[in-house]
Amino acid sequence: MNHLRDGTLRLRRTEGARPRCPFCRGAFLPGERVRRCATCGEAHHWECLALHGGCAVYGCEVAPPREDAMDEWSIDPDDPVPISEQITYRVLFAIAKGVYRPGDRLPTVREVAARLKVNPNTVSKAYRDLDRDGVLISRRGAGVFVHPDAPQVATERRQALVLARCERALGEALDAGLTPEEIQEVIVNALRRAARARGLPLSENTSTPRWAERVLARPRKDSKHEG
Incomplete structure (x- = not known):
């Protein structure tokens, strides 16, 4: 059995019995994604390691959250969006960007609350909502982990959220x-300023995004009413 860096297993046909996950005892399938214990290197199913919060072979604990990932945690007190929703969005965006991957453990409720200077109950609500939506997995005594299906869910929700906000602004x-x-000129100029502020490359020939052109082309009801 050869453990690959990308988190998959390559099984040889001559190996005989397939290796099994130490937790569920289910056999690994050829090419299946797995997660290796950061301490001993043993392979587990992604969801099993996240659910149990540690290695089944030697009892190793899951590696703590990366310190650099804490930079993703920020809120805007002046934003009309409730704080719990802002936290939800930050988690979704971090997962969609690959900052957090399936099986990664997130900071504790108290750690996030202390960093953002908010009530722990607010963070708990955000975590519960994400757990309900299949983005996170909560394990009592072990912590909160990224669900195996979270990247796809987070990417889809990020796209829908950003599009909805932009459509409201265009309206x-x-x-x-x-x-x-x-409006097209405003969009292009705003996009260039935002990219420069974040040090992101952007061509001078950048044009209005296609989604914005589609929104602008939609017929709109006249909002003016005769008195």
Whole structure:
């Protein structure tokens, strides 16, 4: 059996009996993604290691959350979006970006609450919502872990959330009397400023995103009413 760096197992046909997960005793399938204990290197099913919070072979504990990942935790007190929802979004975005991967342990409720200076109950609500949505797995006494299916869920929700916010902003701009052409110019300039502020490369030939063009092309009801 050869453990690959990308977290898969390559099984040879001549090996005979397939190796099994130490927790569920289920046989690994050829090419199946696995998670190796950071301490002893033994392979487990991703979800098993996350659910149990440690290695089944030697009792090793799951590696603690990376310190650099804590940079992802921030909120805006002036944002009208409830704090618990902001925390939910930050977790989703971090998973979608690959900062947290399936099986990774997240900071504890108290750690997040202390960093953000918010009530622990607010963080608990965000974690519960993400657990309910299949993004996180809560294990009493072990912590909160990223669900194996979380990357796909987080990516889809990030796309839907960003699109909804942008559509609202475009609608407000149209209602304010700006023409689609004026809005397109605003979008491109704003995108360039945001990219420069974050040190991201952006071509000078950047044009209006296709999704924005589709939104601007939609017929809108006249918001003005005769008195």
